[in-house]
Amino acid sequence: MRPVAIVPAAGLGERMGADKALLDLGGRTAIERVAATCRAASIDRVVAVRRAGAAPLPSSAGVQAVEVAGGGDMAASLRAAHRVLPADVDAALVFPVDHALVEADTVLALTALLRRPGCAVALPLFRGRPGHPALFTRAAFAEIEADGATLRDVVRREPARVQVVPTANPWVAADLDRPEDLRAAVCALHGEPWSTVAQMFRHRSHRSYRPDPVPAVQIERLVDAARHASTSSYIQAYAVIAVRDAAARAECARLCGGQRHIVEAPVFFAVCADLHKLAAACGRHGTTLQAQSLELFLQATVDAALLGQNLQLAAEAEGLGACMIGAARNHPIELAARLGLPPHVYVVFGMTVGVPADDPVPRGRMPLAGVLHWDRYDADVGAVLDGADEVMRTWARRANLEQGGYNGRPVSEGKGWTERMAAAWGADSSYAAARRTLREELRRLGFGLE
Ligand SMILES: Cc1cc2nc3c(=O)[nH]c(=O)nc-3n(C[C@H](O)[C@H](O)[C@H](O)COP(=O)(O)O)c2cc1C
Numbered sequence: 173m174r175p176v177a178i179v180p181a182a183g184l185g186e187r188m189g190a191d192k193a194l195l196d197l198g199g200r201t202a203i204e205r206v207a208a209t210c211r212a213a214s215i216d217r218v219v220a221v222r223r224a225g226a227a228p229l230p231s232s233a234g235v236q237a238v239e240v241a242g243g244g245d246m247a248a249s250l251r252a253a254h255r256v257l258p259a260d261v262d263a264a265l266v267f268p269v270d271h272a273l274v275e276a277d278t279v280l281a282l283t284a285l286l287r288r289p290g291c292a293v294a295l296p297l298f299r300g301r302p303g304h305p306a307l308f309t310r311a312a313f314a315e316i317e318a319d320g321a322t323l324r325d326v327v328r329r330e331p332a333r334v335q336v337v338p339t340a341n342p343w344v345a346a347d348l349d350r351p352e353d354l355r356a357a358v359c360a361l362h363g364e365p366w367s368t369v370a371q372m373f374r375h376r377s378h379r380s381y382r383p384d385p386v387p388a389v390q391i392e393r394l395v396d397a398a399r400h401a402s403t404s405s406y407i408q409a410y411a412v413i414a415v416r417d418a419a420a421r422a423e424c425a426r427l428c429g430g431q432r433h434i435v436e437a438p439v440f441f442a443v444c445a446d447l448h449k450l451a452a453a454c455g456r457h458g459t460t461l462q463a464q465s466l467e468l469f470l471q472a473t474v475d476a477a478l479l480g481q482n483l484q485l486a487a488e489a490e491g492l493g494a495c496m497i498g499a500a501r502n503h504p505i506e507l508a509a510r511l512g513l514p515p516h517v518y519v520v521f522g523m524t525v526g527v528p529a530d531d532p533v534p535r536g537r538m539p540l541a542g543v544l545h546w547d548r549y550d551a552d553v554g555a556v557l558d559g560a561d562e563v564m565r566t567w568a569r570r571a572n573l574e575q576g577g578y579n580g581r582p583v584s585e586g587k588g589w590t591e592r593m594a595a596a597w598g599a600d601s602s603y604a605a606a607r608r609t610l611r612e613e614l615r616r617l618g619f620g621l622e
């Protein structure tokens with residue numbers, strides 16, 4: 173086989189804030205890394221597509237650069253590369269710089285796959301999701317010239333000619349789009365293949381999901397891992413209801429402010445504070461649970477929160493997306509009845525989990541100086557609030573620019589964090605008003621706050 177690698181690298185890297193081909197990945201630029209990976213897999217010819225006026229690529233990459241006009245899409249870049257392919261080339265490996273951490277073994281596996289009878293498109297698969305680089309026979313690749321077809325059209329047109337190779341490398345399915353992706357890549361280059369800390373930086377709440385189910389074995393694994401969080405005095409005062417039934421999820425959604433993502437996600441977890449088991453343990457030994465205790469309420473609530481956060485992180489680590497649902501406290505008694513909760517159990521928050529269908533702009537966080545203090549609470553709160561406002565405005569600008577706003581509506585770029593918080597939690601707080609009955613509802617569910 174005589175393949176050529178095509179590296180689409182004509183974008184402005186707006187979300188990254190830098191030219192992605194020239195990102196420093198462990199002392200080598202992304203384009204150098206891609207070219208080296210191709211060479212290690214015996215693909216010596218590499219064509220990089222660059223926008224006119226882009227910075228030159230390092231000569232050490234040894235790639236042929238092809239120019240396209242700025243503002244074009246991926247398909248335009250690929251067509252430009254297709255037109256310069258030498259006559260003897262019989263396969264094209266499309267290898268975006270986003271996937272620069274993919275290793276040569278994946279490329280070798282793809283070339284072996286393309287040699288199989290009937291295979292015209294070879295894709296790597298990470299945890300069931302196809303990614304890049306993707307290898308095409310020359311004839312299949314040439315189809316991008318036909319009436320505006322995209323690479324995705326070429327892949328989907330004839331499923332029978334597409335073959336996949338599973339890989340353990342998450343970078344086949346992960347983009348290098350944003351600064352946090354770069355941070356994750358750099359972490360990976362420094363040791364752990366996908367570090368926990370890098371994963372935490374990549375957190376975003378996802379509110380749209382593909383219909384793919386989350387298998388029961390995966391749910392069991394995630395919840396089992398999550399409950400290994402620390403637990404106050406070893407009381408393990410939590411319970412999780414995994415709601416998969418569509419009608420039951422619709423009912424939960426109705427009780428949680430009608431949030432669409434609860435209906436859309438394949439599973440909705442109700443993360444509960446659970447003193448029922450503790451009450452039973454007391455009963456077994458002739459004592460009575462001090463259910464009126466504020467301390468016990470707090471312990472159970474903190475326990476549930478720790479489990480919930482662990483669950484979200486575990487789900488994210490396995491390529492899923494999640495969103496916590498505090499609106500589970502809108503109608504706590506009805507929700508408890510719907511879920512068959514026994515006395516002394518309430519839903520602290522819910523959580524939607526599934527394969528994400530959205531790509532939300534990360535919210536960012538207020539300056540660290542407002543959160544991390546050294547030896548004593550030492551923040552300049554005014555400066556922290558200014559910083560928090562700026563983070564919020566930056567998010568709003570990006571959300572408007574990249575996604576036409578948030579939830580289908582433009583976001584006000586003028587409003588900072590302080591103004592929003594003052595509106596939500598100040599004198600006329602509708603949030604606080606909506607939860608005014610919570611104390612009494614919790615009491616009826618078996619929690620005293622004394
Ligand atoms: C306890 C808790 C309850 C939440 N409740 C909701 C909710 O009901 N609906 C929702 O869409 N997001 C909910 N969220 C998600 C927050 O809005 C989100 O975490 C926050 O805006 C920061 O965005 P990020 O998670 O994408 O960084 C909740 C988060 C937490 C921690």
